[in-house]
Amino acid sequence: MISLRKLFKSGPDPREARRPLWNAVVSVARAPHWYVQGTVPDTLDGRFDMVSLVMALVLHRIDEDPAHKLAGVELTELFVNDMDGQMRQIGFGDMVVGKQIGRMVGALGGRLGVYRAADGSDELRAALVRNLWRGNEPAEAGLAHVMAEVAALRASLAATPVSDLVTADRLTGARG
Template structure:
């Protein structure tokens, strides 16, 4: 028998498990205490959000070169949006305010990823400047250089993964500690 409320459940797509695994990896890495302790990322809602965006950008950037990348990228972005919506509601943000906040999140995502993409064409110092502005509130360029070195190491690690490993969701980021030491 079909229950009349089945249409309220989120559909299970073949990529859903992969999307959940990749997003979980992104969130886990963005919560790494080293970023907040040694890299100068503010341990605030905004600092955590910005670090989450960096890791999402890194993965989405890599997925552009994969056959299933478009579907995975869209699914990952949708999952991120749903997560942000859920977090806002858990924090007690009212129903009328959530859409405005979600629009601000979208603008932040697109603005930051555009800045990081542009900076990549100009080199590590430009990436450090963009990260300093967006993540470190324009303060501490030395710490931003650590973040840029880490981002480059993460890009290299993600670029080194074969397509099968990437789309399986069993990927991981490099240690921020090792990337900072390589700077």
């Protein structure tokens, strides 16, 4: 006879296999150099924007290998779950969290598109200014730092096989 516990017991959450990669994304996005040398505002919005930037670059790399499409979906679901938890921890209620999560997912989707712009391009520069500094022109040294670090991170990701990336607990070559 099957016990009720076994009948209703669910297996491990498959998204948890991406938890180390998610933690690496957050670690890279929270590295002090973005906020000090890069002059990205160290605010809730600035942190979200940095997580979105790093997340977009990682998802772009994962998308290059269709065999790992599910890993990208799982990583995105961890992003959503973490943002939901962070908002609840700050004190947002159920009525607000859903709308805010929708906005955040929309913002990530938009960034996935604009952050495909080539390294050093005017398009990438404009997207970074619009998203990281909310359209306010940053100090040239800060923007140059962020542009260089984005190029370095993208190169590091390109050199990493996607099969290794989706199981990574750190992003090779990234400062974070």
